[in-house]
Amino acid sequence: MGNNHQQHDMPTAGGLGSFSDLWSPDIMLVTLIIAILYFLLTGPLHKRFINAAPATNRQRWLFVLALILFYAAEGSPISYYGHHYLFSMHMLQQSILYFALPPLALLAMPEWLLEKIFEPKPLKLMLKISTQPLVAALMFNSLFSFYHVPFIFDSAMSNHTLMTIYHIILVLAAFAMWWPIVSPLSDNKKQLAGLKKLTYIFANGVLITPACALIIFAGEPLYNYYMSAPQLFVTHDAFYDQRLGGIIMKLVQEAVYGSVLAYVFYNWYKHEKQDDLPMDQQPSVPIVER
Template identity: 75%
Template sequence: MDSHNHLQGVSSGAGGASFSDLWSPDVMLLTLLFAIAYFLMTGPFHQRFDRATPATTKQKILFVFALILFYAAQGSPISYYGHHYLFSLHMLQQSILYFALPPLVLLAVPEWLWARIFQPKWLKTLLRIMTQPLVAALLFNTLFSFYHIPFIFDAAALNHEWMSVYHVVLLLTAFSMWWPIVSPLSDNQKQLAGLKKLAYIFANGVLITPACALIIFAENPLYATYMQAPQLFESLNTFSDQRLGGIIMKLVQELVYGSVLAYVFYNWYKQEKQDDLPMDQQPAPILMKTPATEEGGV
Protein backbone atom coordinates (compact mmCIF):
# COMPACT_ATOMS: atom_id res chain seq x y z
CA MET A 1 0.00 0.00 0.00
CA ASP A 2 1.65 3.25 -1.07
CA SER A 3 1.48 6.43 0.99
CA HIS A 4 -1.24 8.00 -1.20
CA ASN A 5 -3.59 5.05 -0.83
CA HIS A 6 -2.74 4.83 2.86
CA LEU A 7 -3.76 8.45 3.45
CA GLN A 8 -6.95 7.90 1.46
CA GLY A 9 -7.78 4.98 3.76
CA VAL A 10 -7.23 7.09 6.85
CA SER A 11 -9.39 9.91 5.47
CA SER A 12 -12.28 7.64 4.52
CA GLY A 13 -12.05 5.75 7.81
CA ALA A 14 -12.23 9.02 9.74
CA GLY A 15 -15.68 9.60 8.24
CA GLY A 16 -14.93 13.18 7.22
CA ALA A 17 -14.55 14.48 10.76
CA SER A 18 -15.12 18.23 11.08
CA PHE A 19 -13.00 20.74 12.98
CA SER A 20 -15.60 20.68 15.74
CA ASP A 21 -15.36 16.88 15.97
CA LEU A 22 -11.58 16.92 16.20
CA TRP A 23 -10.99 19.96 18.42
CA SER A 24 -14.19 20.17 20.56
CA PRO A 25 -14.89 23.92 20.95
CA ASP A 26 -17.00 23.18 24.05
CA VAL A 27 -14.01 21.58 25.80
CA MET A 28 -11.83 24.45 24.57
CA LEU A 29 -14.26 26.93 26.17
CA LEU A 30 -14.39 24.90 29.40
CA THR A 31 -10.58 24.83 29.55
CA LEU A 32 -10.47 28.59 29.04
CA LEU A 33 -13.03 29.12 31.82
CA PHE A 34 -10.95 26.95 34.17
CA ALA A 35 -7.91 29.11 33.37
CA ILE A 36 -9.75 32.39 33.93
CA ALA A 37 -11.27 31.20 37.21
CA TYR A 38 -7.92 29.93 38.51
CA PHE A 39 -5.88 33.01 37.68
CA LEU A 40 -8.54 35.37 39.06
CA MET A 41 -9.04 33.38 42.28
CA THR A 42 -5.33 32.94 42.95
CA GLY A 43 -4.39 36.37 41.61
CA PRO A 44 -6.26 39.69 42.05
CA PHE A 45 -9.28 38.12 43.82
CA HIS A 46 -7.31 36.23 46.47
CA GLN A 47 -7.53 39.23 48.84
CA ARG A 48 -11.26 38.62 49.17
CA PHE A 49 -10.56 35.41 51.06
CA ASP A 50 -9.28 35.11 54.62
CA ARG A 51 -5.60 34.09 54.93
CA ALA A 52 -5.27 33.64 51.17
CA THR A 53 -2.02 34.12 49.29
CA PRO A 54 -1.38 34.36 45.53
CA ALA A 55 -0.40 31.21 43.65
CA THR A 56 3.33 30.76 43.23
CA THR A 57 5.00 30.74 39.83
CA LYS A 58 5.50 26.98 40.17
CA GLN A 59 1.81 26.45 40.90
CA LYS A 60 0.80 28.55 37.90
CA ILE A 61 3.09 26.57 35.59
CA LEU A 62 1.73 23.27 36.91
CA PHE A 63 -1.85 24.44 36.39
CA VAL A 64 -1.20 25.55 32.82
CA PHE A 65 0.44 22.18 32.12
CA ALA A 66 -2.58 20.44 33.67
CA LEU A 67 -4.94 22.44 31.41
CA ILE A 68 -2.91 21.48 28.35
CA LEU A 69 -3.12 17.81 29.30
CA PHE A 70 -6.85 18.10 30.04
CA TYR A 71 -7.57 19.62 26.65
CA ALA A 72 -5.28 17.14 24.88
CA ALA A 73 -7.18 14.26 26.48
CA GLN A 74 -10.72 15.61 26.19
CA GLY A 75 -10.73 18.10 23.33
CA SER A 76 -8.11 17.05 20.81
CA PRO A 77 -8.15 14.32 18.11
CA ILE A 78 -6.95 11.92 20.83
CA SER A 79 -10.49 11.96 22.21
CA TYR A 80 -12.27 11.74 18.85
CA TYR A 81 -10.20 8.93 17.34
CA GLY A 82 -9.96 7.17 20.69
CA HIS A 83 -13.73 7.12 21.05
CA HIS A 84 -14.54 6.05 17.49
CA TYR A 85 -11.59 4.17 16.01
CA LEU A 86 -8.50 3.39 18.11
CA PHE A 87 -8.53 1.68 21.48
CA SER A 88 -4.86 2.64 21.93
CA LEU A 89 -5.73 6.35 21.82
CA HIS A 90 -8.60 5.76 24.23
CA MET A 91 -6.13 4.23 26.67
CA LEU A 92 -3.74 7.15 26.15
CA GLN A 93 -6.60 9.49 27.00
CA GLN A 94 -7.32 7.54 30.17
CA SER A 95 -3.65 7.48 31.14
CA ILE A 96 -3.51 11.27 30.93
CA LEU A 97 -6.75 11.83 32.85
CA TYR A 98 -6.17 9.41 35.71
CA PHE A 99 -2.40 9.29 36.18
CA ALA A 100 -0.96 12.61 34.99
CA LEU A 101 -3.73 15.18 35.54
CA PRO A 102 -4.75 14.67 39.23
CA PRO A 103 -1.34 15.15 40.88
CA LEU A 104 -0.69 18.27 38.79
CA VAL A 105 -4.01 19.84 39.81
CA LEU A 106 -3.56 18.89 43.47
CA LEU A 107 -0.15 20.56 43.50
CA ALA A 108 -1.20 23.59 41.44
CA VAL A 109 -4.16 24.72 43.56
CA PRO A 110 -3.09 26.62 46.73
CA GLU A 111 -3.88 24.98 50.05
CA TRP A 112 -6.17 27.80 51.17
CA LEU A 113 -8.34 27.29 48.08
CA TRP A 114 -8.67 23.54 48.73
CA ALA A 115 -9.67 24.36 52.32
CA ARG A 116 -12.25 26.80 50.99
CA ILE A 117 -13.66 24.24 48.53
CA PHE A 118 -14.06 21.63 51.26
CA GLN A 119 -15.34 24.06 53.89
CA PRO A 120 -18.95 22.70 53.89
CA LYS A 121 -19.26 20.01 56.56
CA TRP A 122 -20.74 17.38 54.22
CA LEU A 123 -17.92 17.84 51.71
CA LYS A 124 -15.32 17.66 54.46
CA THR A 125 -16.85 14.40 55.70
CA LEU A 126 -16.98 12.98 52.18
CA LEU A 127 -13.35 13.97 51.63
CA ARG A 128 -12.29 12.28 54.86
CA ILE A 129 -13.99 9.02 53.82
CA MET A 130 -12.92 9.03 50.16
CA THR A 131 -9.26 9.81 50.88
CA GLN A 132 -8.66 7.05 53.39
CA PRO A 133 -5.78 5.21 51.67
CA LEU A 134 -7.43 1.77 51.63
CA VAL A 135 -10.77 3.12 50.41
CA ALA A 136 -9.18 5.39 47.79
CA ALA A 137 -6.90 2.71 46.34
CA LEU A 138 -9.54 -0.03 46.21
CA LEU A 139 -12.29 2.22 44.87
CA PHE A 140 -10.33 3.67 41.94
CA ASN A 141 -8.62 0.46 40.89
CA THR A 142 -11.82 -1.60 41.20
CA LEU A 143 -13.86 0.85 39.12
CA PHE A 144 -11.03 1.08 36.59
CA SER A 145 -10.83 -2.71 36.28
CA PHE A 146 -14.62 -3.11 36.00
CA TYR A 147 -14.70 -0.48 33.26
CA HIS A 148 -12.41 -2.62 31.10
CA ILE A 149 -14.47 -5.80 31.43
CA PRO A 150 -15.62 -6.22 27.79
CA PHE A 151 -19.41 -6.33 28.27
CA ILE A 152 -19.32 -3.31 30.62
CA PHE A 153 -17.06 -1.35 28.26
CA ASP A 154 -19.20 -2.11 25.21
CA ALA A 155 -22.42 -1.27 27.06
CA ALA A 156 -21.00 2.09 28.16
CA ALA A 157 -19.70 2.81 24.66
CA LEU A 158 -23.22 2.47 23.25
CA ASN A 159 -24.53 5.18 25.56
CA HIS A 160 -22.57 8.44 25.45
CA GLU A 161 -24.23 9.80 28.61
CA TRP A 162 -23.38 6.71 30.67
CA MET A 163 -19.83 6.73 29.32
CA SER A 164 -19.45 10.38 30.36
CA VAL A 165 -20.83 9.67 33.84
CA TYR A 166 -18.47 6.73 34.32
CA HIS A 167 -15.50 8.85 33.21
CA VAL A 168 -16.42 11.61 35.66
CA VAL A 169 -16.71 9.07 38.50
CA LEU A 170 -13.36 7.53 37.53
CA LEU A 171 -11.73 10.96 37.45
CA LEU A 172 -13.08 11.86 40.89
CA THR A 173 -11.89 8.54 42.36
CA ALA A 174 -8.51 9.09 40.66
CA PHE A 175 -8.22 12.38 42.57
CA SER A 176 -9.10 10.61 45.82
CA MET A 177 -6.51 7.91 45.02
CA TRP A 178 -3.81 10.55 44.50
CA TRP A 179 -4.80 12.59 47.56
CA PRO A 180 -2.87 10.51 50.17
CA ILE A 181 0.23 10.81 47.95
CA VAL A 182 0.15 14.53 47.19
CA SER A 183 -1.69 15.63 50.37
CA PRO A 184 -2.62 19.22 49.42
CA LEU A 185 -3.98 19.99 52.92
CA SER A 186 -1.29 20.07 55.60
CA ASP A 187 -3.80 19.25 58.37
CA ASN A 188 -5.20 16.25 56.47
CA GLN A 189 -5.14 13.31 58.88
CA LYS A 190 -5.05 10.84 56.01
CA GLN A 191 -1.77 12.01 54.51
CA LEU A 192 0.93 9.37 54.35
CA ALA A 193 4.63 9.72 54.92
CA GLY A 194 7.81 7.73 54.49
CA LEU A 195 7.52 4.00 53.95
CA LYS A 196 3.71 4.09 54.18
CA LYS A 197 3.56 6.36 51.15
CA LEU A 198 5.99 4.12 49.25
CA ALA A 199 3.87 1.07 50.08
CA TYR A 200 0.69 2.86 49.01
CA ILE A 201 2.11 3.82 45.61
CA PHE A 202 3.43 0.28 45.09
CA ALA A 203 0.04 -1.18 46.05
CA ASN A 204 -1.72 0.99 43.48
CA GLY A 205 0.67 -0.26 40.82
CA VAL A 206 -0.11 -3.87 41.77
CA LEU A 207 -3.89 -3.35 41.90
CA ILE A 208 -4.08 -1.94 38.38
CA THR A 209 -1.91 -4.67 36.84
CA PRO A 210 -4.73 -7.26 36.28
CA ALA A 211 -6.69 -4.84 34.07
CA CYS A 212 -3.62 -4.09 31.96
CA ALA A 213 -2.66 -7.77 31.81
CA LEU A 214 -6.16 -8.74 30.65
CA ILE A 215 -5.76 -6.41 27.68
CA ILE A 216 -2.12 -7.04 26.84
CA PHE A 217 -2.18 -10.85 27.06
CA ALA A 218 -5.65 -11.52 25.64
CA GLU A 219 -5.57 -14.01 22.78
CA ASN A 220 -8.38 -12.33 20.83
CA PRO A 221 -9.93 -8.89 20.45
CA LEU A 222 -12.09 -8.12 23.48
CA TYR A 223 -14.17 -5.09 22.61
CA ALA A 224 -16.92 -5.20 19.99
CA THR A 225 -16.85 -1.39 19.90
CA TYR A 226 -13.48 -1.44 18.17
CA MET A 227 -14.00 -4.68 16.22
CA GLN A 228 -16.78 -2.90 14.34
CA ALA A 229 -14.83 0.35 13.86
CA PRO A 230 -13.17 1.17 10.51
CA GLN A 231 -9.49 0.25 10.42
CA LEU A 232 -7.47 3.44 10.00
CA PHE A 233 -4.05 1.87 9.48
CA GLU A 234 -3.35 -1.30 7.53
CA SER A 235 -0.48 -2.19 9.88
CA LEU A 236 -2.60 -1.75 13.01
CA ASN A 237 -5.48 -4.19 13.15
CA THR A 238 -7.98 -4.39 16.01
CA PHE A 239 -5.99 -6.97 17.97
CA SER A 240 -2.67 -5.10 17.65
CA ASP A 241 -4.38 -1.83 18.56
CA GLN A 242 -5.87 -3.44 21.67
CA ARG A 243 -2.51 -4.79 22.79
CA LEU A 244 -0.87 -1.42 22.11
CA GLY A 245 -3.52 0.25 24.26
CA GLY A 246 -2.75 -2.01 27.21
CA ILE A 247 0.98 -1.38 26.81
CA ILE A 248 0.47 2.39 26.67
CA MET A 249 -1.59 2.33 29.84
CA LYS A 250 0.93 0.20 31.71
CA LEU A 251 3.93 2.24 30.51
CA VAL A 252 2.38 5.58 31.48
CA GLN A 253 1.28 4.21 34.83
CA GLU A 254 4.75 2.77 35.49
CA LEU A 255 6.44 6.00 34.41
CA VAL A 256 4.27 8.19 36.65
CA TYR A 257 4.29 5.87 39.67
CA GLY A 258 8.01 5.18 39.21
CA SER A 259 8.84 8.89 39.14
CA VAL A 260 6.73 9.56 42.23
CA LEU A 261 8.24 6.55 44.02
CA ALA A 262 11.76 7.80 43.29
CA TYR A 263 10.90 11.30 44.51
CA VAL A 264 9.20 10.06 47.69
CA PHE A 265 12.04 7.61 48.43
CA TYR A 266 14.64 10.34 47.95
CA ASN A 267 12.84 12.68 50.37
CA TRP A 268 12.30 9.88 52.88
CA TYR A 269 15.97 8.83 52.72
CA LYS A 270 17.10 12.46 53.03
CA GLN A 271 14.90 12.94 56.10
CA GLU A 272 16.14 9.71 57.68
CA LYS A 273 19.77 10.78 57.20
CA GLN A 274 18.97 14.17 58.67
CA ASP A 275 17.25 12.62 61.70
CA ASP A 276 20.34 10.46 62.34
CA LEU A 277 22.59 13.52 62.69
CA PRO A 278 23.54 14.71 66.17
CA MET A 279 21.34 17.51 67.47
CA ASP A 280 24.09 20.12 67.08
CA GLN A 281 24.48 19.23 63.38
CA GLN A 282 20.79 19.27 62.43
CA PRO A 283 19.58 22.29 60.47
CA ALA A 284 17.79 24.93 62.49
CA PRO A 285 14.00 25.00 62.06
CA ILE A 286 12.59 27.71 59.83
CA LEU A 287 10.49 30.13 61.84
CA MET A 288 7.30 31.33 60.19
CA LYS A 289 6.69 35.03 60.36
CA THR A 290 3.47 36.21 61.94
CA PRO A 291 1.97 39.70 61.89
CA ALA A 292 3.07 40.16 65.50
CA THR A 293 6.71 39.29 64.87
CA GLU A 294 6.80 41.43 61.74
CA GLU A 295 5.62 44.43 63.83
CA GLY A 296 8.09 43.68 66.58
CA GLY A 297 5.63 41.99 68.91
CA VAL A 298 6.04 38.68 70.70
Protein backbone atom coordinates in the same frame (compact mmCIF):
# COMPACT_ATOMS: atom_id res chain seq x y z
CA MET B 1 -16.87 13.45 27.37
CA GLY B 2 -15.68 16.07 24.93
CA ASN B 3 -16.62 15.45 21.34
CA ASN B 4 -17.74 11.86 21.87
CA HIS B 5 -21.05 10.74 20.34
CA GLN B 6 -23.13 7.60 20.13
CA GLN B 7 -21.41 4.47 18.86
CA HIS B 8 -19.42 5.43 15.79
CA ASP B 9 -22.14 7.88 14.74
CA MET B 10 -21.06 9.25 11.42
CA PRO B 11 -17.25 9.17 11.63
CA THR B 12 -15.92 10.54 8.40
CA ALA B 13 -14.37 8.32 5.76
CA GLY B 14 -10.69 7.67 6.27
CA GLY B 15 -10.84 9.01 9.83
CA LEU B 16 -10.67 12.68 8.84
CA GLY B 17 -12.95 14.63 11.16
CA SER B 18 -13.90 18.29 10.94
CA PHE B 19 -12.09 20.94 12.97
CA SER B 20 -14.90 20.83 15.52
CA ASP B 21 -14.63 17.04 15.77
CA LEU B 22 -10.88 17.07 16.21
CA TRP B 23 -10.40 20.12 18.45
CA SER B 24 -13.67 20.43 20.42
CA PRO B 25 -14.35 24.20 20.75
CA ASP B 26 -16.63 23.46 23.74
CA ILE B 27 -13.77 21.81 25.67
CA MET B 28 -11.49 24.67 24.59
CA LEU B 29 -13.96 27.13 26.13
CA VAL B 30 -14.28 25.11 29.34
CA THR B 31 -10.48 24.95 29.65
CA LEU B 32 -10.24 28.72 29.17
CA ILE B 33 -12.93 29.40 31.79
CA ILE B 34 -11.18 27.13 34.32
CA ALA B 35 -7.89 28.95 33.65
CA ILE B 36 -9.47 32.39 34.15
CA LEU B 37 -11.15 31.31 37.41
CA TYR B 38 -7.93 29.84 38.78
CA PHE B 39 -5.76 32.84 37.97
CA LEU B 40 -8.36 35.26 39.34
CA LEU B 41 -8.90 33.34 42.59
CA THR B 42 -5.21 32.69 43.23
CA GLY B 43 -4.23 36.17 42.02
CA PRO B 44 -6.11 39.45 42.55
CA LEU B 45 -9.15 37.91 44.29
CA HIS B 46 -7.19 35.97 46.94
CA LYS B 47 -7.37 39.03 49.21
CA ARG B 48 -11.10 38.39 49.66
CA PHE B 49 -10.36 35.19 51.56
CA ILE B 50 -9.00 34.92 55.12
CA ASN B 51 -5.39 33.70 55.43
CA ALA B 52 -5.12 33.31 51.66
CA ALA B 53 -1.89 33.78 49.73
CA PRO B 54 -1.45 34.05 45.97
CA ALA B 55 -0.38 30.94 44.07
CA THR B 56 3.35 30.49 43.68
CA ASN B 57 4.97 30.51 40.25
CA ARG B 58 5.49 26.75 40.58
CA GLN B 59 1.78 26.22 41.28
CA ARG B 60 0.78 28.39 38.32
CA TRP B 61 3.02 26.48 35.91
CA LEU B 62 1.77 23.13 37.24
CA PHE B 63 -1.82 24.27 36.72
CA VAL B 64 -1.11 25.37 33.15
CA LEU B 65 0.47 21.97 32.46
CA ALA B 66 -2.56 20.25 34.01
CA LEU B 67 -4.89 22.26 31.77
CA ILE B 68 -2.84 21.38 28.68
CA LEU B 69 -3.12 17.70 29.58
CA PHE B 70 -6.86 18.06 30.22
CA TYR B 71 -7.42 19.62 26.81
CA ALA B 72 -5.13 17.07 25.12
CA ALA B 73 -7.19 14.24 26.63
CA GLU B 74 -10.68 15.69 26.16
CA GLY B 75 -10.46 18.22 23.33
CA SER B 76 -7.76 17.06 20.94
CA PRO B 77 -7.73 14.34 18.23
CA ILE B 78 -6.81 11.86 21.00
CA SER B 79 -10.45 12.02 22.14
CA TYR B 80 -11.95 11.85 18.63
CA TYR B 81 -9.85 8.92 17.41
CA GLY B 82 -10.08 7.19 20.78
CA HIS B 83 -13.86 7.23 20.68
CA HIS B 84 -14.44 6.38 17.02
CA TYR B 85 -11.52 4.27 15.84
CA LEU B 86 -8.64 3.29 18.13
CA PHE B 87 -8.69 1.60 21.52
CA SER B 88 -5.03 2.61 21.94
CA MET B 89 -5.98 6.30 21.73
CA HIS B 90 -8.78 5.73 24.24
CA MET B 91 -6.26 4.20 26.65
CA LEU B 92 -3.86 7.09 26.10
CA GLN B 93 -6.72 9.45 26.97
CA GLN B 94 -7.41 7.50 30.16
CA SER B 95 -3.72 7.39 31.06
CA ILE B 96 -3.59 11.19 30.94
CA LEU B 97 -6.83 11.67 32.87
CA TYR B 98 -6.11 9.18 35.67
CA PHE B 99 -2.34 9.20 36.10
CA ALA B 100 -0.86 12.47 34.80
CA LEU B 101 -3.57 15.07 35.37
CA PRO B 102 -4.62 14.55 39.05
CA PRO B 103 -1.20 14.91 40.74
CA LEU B 104 -0.37 18.04 38.72
CA ALA B 105 -3.76 19.62 39.47
CA LEU B 106 -3.53 18.86 43.20
CA LEU B 107 0.03 20.17 43.49
CA ALA B 108 -1.10 23.36 41.72
CA MET B 109 -3.80 24.12 44.30
CA PRO B 110 -2.97 26.43 47.22
CA GLU B 111 -3.93 24.85 50.54
CA TRP B 112 -6.40 27.61 51.44
CA LEU B 113 -8.29 27.18 48.16
CA LEU B 114 -8.78 23.44 48.66
CA GLU B 115 -9.92 24.07 52.23
CA LYS B 116 -12.45 26.61 50.92
CA ILE B 117 -13.74 24.21 48.26
CA PHE B 118 -14.29 21.45 50.82
CA GLU B 119 -15.60 23.74 53.56
CA PRO B 120 -19.25 22.52 53.30
CA LYS B 121 -19.72 19.64 55.75
CA PRO B 122 -21.11 17.10 53.23
CA LEU B 123 -18.14 17.67 50.89
CA LYS B 124 -15.69 17.53 53.79
CA LEU B 125 -17.16 14.24 55.00
CA MET B 126 -17.15 12.77 51.47
CA LEU B 127 -13.52 13.84 51.06
CA LYS B 128 -12.49 12.36 54.40
CA ILE B 129 -14.04 8.97 53.61
CA SER B 130 -13.05 8.69 49.93
CA THR B 131 -9.41 9.68 50.47
CA GLN B 132 -8.64 7.18 53.21
CA PRO B 133 -5.69 5.31 51.62
CA LEU B 134 -7.29 1.84 51.63
CA VAL B 135 -10.67 3.14 50.41
CA ALA B 136 -9.11 5.35 47.72
CA ALA B 137 -6.85 2.62 46.33
CA LEU B 138 -9.56 -0.06 46.23
CA MET B 139 -12.19 2.33 44.87
CA PHE B 140 -10.18 3.59 41.91
CA ASN B 141 -8.59 0.31 40.91
CA SER B 142 -11.89 -1.61 41.24
CA LEU B 143 -13.77 0.95 39.13
CA PHE B 144 -10.97 0.93 36.55
CA SER B 145 -11.00 -2.89 36.35
CA PHE B 146 -14.81 -3.11 36.13
CA TYR B 147 -14.86 -0.50 33.38
CA HIS B 148 -12.65 -2.72 31.21
CA VAL B 149 -14.82 -5.82 31.58
CA PRO B 150 -15.89 -6.28 27.92
CA PHE B 151 -19.70 -6.11 28.28
CA ILE B 152 -19.46 -3.06 30.62
CA PHE B 153 -16.98 -1.34 28.34
CA ASP B 154 -19.02 -1.98 25.18
CA SER B 155 -22.20 -0.73 26.90
CA ALA B 156 -20.51 2.43 28.13
CA MET B 157 -18.83 3.25 24.82
CA SER B 158 -22.11 2.75 22.94
CA ASN B 159 -24.00 5.18 25.18
CA HIS B 160 -22.66 8.73 25.38
CA THR B 161 -24.46 9.58 28.64
CA LEU B 162 -23.37 6.38 30.38
CA MET B 163 -19.78 6.82 29.20
CA THR B 164 -19.67 10.44 30.38
CA ILE B 165 -21.00 9.49 33.84
CA TYR B 166 -18.52 6.61 34.17
CA HIS B 167 -15.60 8.79 33.08
CA ILE B 168 -16.51 11.53 35.56
CA ILE B 169 -16.72 8.96 38.36
CA LEU B 170 -13.36 7.47 37.35
CA VAL B 171 -11.68 10.88 37.22
CA LEU B 172 -13.02 11.74 40.70
CA ALA B 173 -11.86 8.33 41.96
CA ALA B 174 -8.42 9.01 40.43
CA PHE B 175 -8.19 12.32 42.31
CA ALA B 176 -9.16 10.50 45.52
CA MET B 177 -6.50 7.86 44.81
CA TRP B 178 -3.82 10.55 44.33
CA TRP B 179 -4.92 12.59 47.34
CA PRO B 180 -2.94 10.61 49.98
CA ILE B 181 0.20 11.09 47.87
CA VAL B 182 0.17 14.74 46.78
CA SER B 183 -2.55 16.61 48.68
CA PRO B 184 -1.21 19.97 49.93
CA LEU B 185 -3.40 19.90 53.07
CA SER B 186 -1.37 19.80 56.28
CA ASP B 187 -3.57 17.17 57.96
CA ASN B 188 -3.09 14.84 55.01
CA LYS B 189 0.70 15.04 55.22
CA LYS B 190 0.56 13.64 58.75
CA GLN B 191 -1.75 10.84 57.62
CA LEU B 192 0.55 9.24 55.06
CA ALA B 193 4.29 9.89 54.89
CA GLY B 194 7.60 8.15 54.39
CA LEU B 195 7.46 4.37 54.00
CA LYS B 196 3.64 4.36 54.23
CA LYS B 197 3.46 6.55 51.15
CA LEU B 198 5.93 4.31 49.29
CA THR B 199 3.85 1.24 50.18
CA TYR B 200 0.65 2.96 49.04
CA ILE B 201 2.09 3.86 45.62
CA PHE B 202 3.49 0.35 45.16
CA ALA B 203 0.13 -1.19 46.13
CA ASN B 204 -1.69 0.91 43.53
CA GLY B 205 0.74 -0.30 40.88
CA VAL B 206 0.03 -3.92 41.85
CA LEU B 207 -3.76 -3.48 41.97
CA ILE B 208 -4.01 -2.09 38.44
CA THR B 209 -1.76 -4.75 36.88
CA PRO B 210 -4.43 -7.49 36.39
CA ALA B 211 -6.64 -5.21 34.25
CA CYS B 212 -3.70 -4.18 32.07
CA ALA B 213 -2.48 -7.79 31.82
CA LEU B 214 -5.96 -8.97 30.76
CA ILE B 215 -5.93 -6.48 27.88
CA ILE B 216 -2.31 -7.06 26.83
CA PHE B 217 -2.28 -10.87 26.98
CA ALA B 218 -5.81 -11.67 25.83
CA GLY B 219 -5.82 -14.27 23.07
CA GLU B 220 -8.51 -12.47 21.05
CA PRO B 221 -10.10 -9.03 20.67
CA LEU B 222 -12.18 -8.26 23.76
CA TYR B 223 -14.27 -5.30 22.70
CA ASN B 224 -16.97 -5.53 20.02
CA TYR B 225 -17.13 -1.74 19.93
CA TYR B 226 -13.66 -1.48 18.40
CA MET B 227 -13.97 -4.66 16.35
CA SER B 228 -16.85 -2.97 14.49
CA ALA B 229 -15.05 0.38 14.20
CA PRO B 230 -13.73 1.54 10.81
CA GLN B 231 -10.15 0.32 10.35
CA LEU B 232 -7.75 3.21 9.69
CA PHE B 233 -4.64 1.15 8.89
CA VAL B 234 -4.42 -2.12 6.98
CA THR B 235 -1.71 -3.54 9.26
CA HIS B 236 -3.24 -2.24 12.50
CA ASP B 237 -6.29 -4.35 13.33
CA ALA B 238 -8.42 -4.28 16.50
CA PHE B 239 -6.45 -7.09 18.16
CA TYR B 240 -3.08 -5.41 17.66
CA ASP B 241 -4.53 -2.06 18.71
CA GLN B 242 -5.97 -3.61 21.87
CA ARG B 243 -2.54 -4.87 22.92
CA LEU B 244 -0.99 -1.52 22.12
CA GLY B 245 -3.62 0.19 24.27
CA GLY B 246 -2.86 -2.03 27.25
CA ILE B 247 0.88 -1.44 26.83
CA ILE B 248 0.39 2.35 26.63
CA MET B 249 -1.67 2.35 29.82
CA LYS B 250 0.85 0.21 31.71
CA LEU B 251 3.87 2.20 30.50
CA VAL B 252 2.34 5.56 31.43
CA GLN B 253 1.22 4.23 34.81
CA GLU B 254 4.67 2.73 35.51
CA ALA B 255 6.45 5.92 34.43
CA VAL B 256 4.28 8.16 36.63
CA TYR B 257 4.29 5.86 39.66
CA GLY B 258 8.02 5.23 39.24
CA SER B 259 8.78 8.96 39.14
CA VAL B 260 6.64 9.61 42.21
CA LEU B 261 8.18 6.65 44.04
CA ALA B 262 11.68 7.98 43.35
CA TYR B 263 10.70 11.48 44.52
CA VAL B 264 9.00 10.24 47.70
CA PHE B 265 11.92 7.91 48.49
CA TYR B 266 14.38 10.77 48.01
CA ASN B 267 12.42 12.96 50.43
CA TRP B 268 12.08 10.15 52.95
CA TYR B 269 15.82 9.41 52.76
CA LYS B 270 16.59 13.10 53.22
CA HIS B 271 14.38 13.21 56.33
CA GLU B 272 16.03 10.11 57.76
CA LYS B 273 19.50 11.50 57.10
CA GLN B 274 18.54 14.80 58.72
CA ASP B 275 17.17 13.02 61.82
CA ASP B 276 20.46 11.12 62.23
CA LEU B 277 22.50 14.34 62.43
CA PRO B 278 23.47 15.81 65.83
CA MET B 279 21.18 18.66 66.88
CA ASP B 280 23.83 21.34 66.26
CA GLN B 281 24.31 20.10 62.66
CA GLN B 282 20.64 19.91 61.67
CA PRO B 283 19.33 22.58 59.28
CA SER B 284 17.47 25.45 60.91
CA VAL B 285 14.64 25.27 58.33
CA PRO B 286 12.85 21.89 58.45
CA ILE B 287 12.43 19.98 55.19
CA VAL B 288 8.79 19.93 54.15
CA GLU B 289 7.62 17.07 51.97
CA ARG B 290 5.31 18.05 49.08
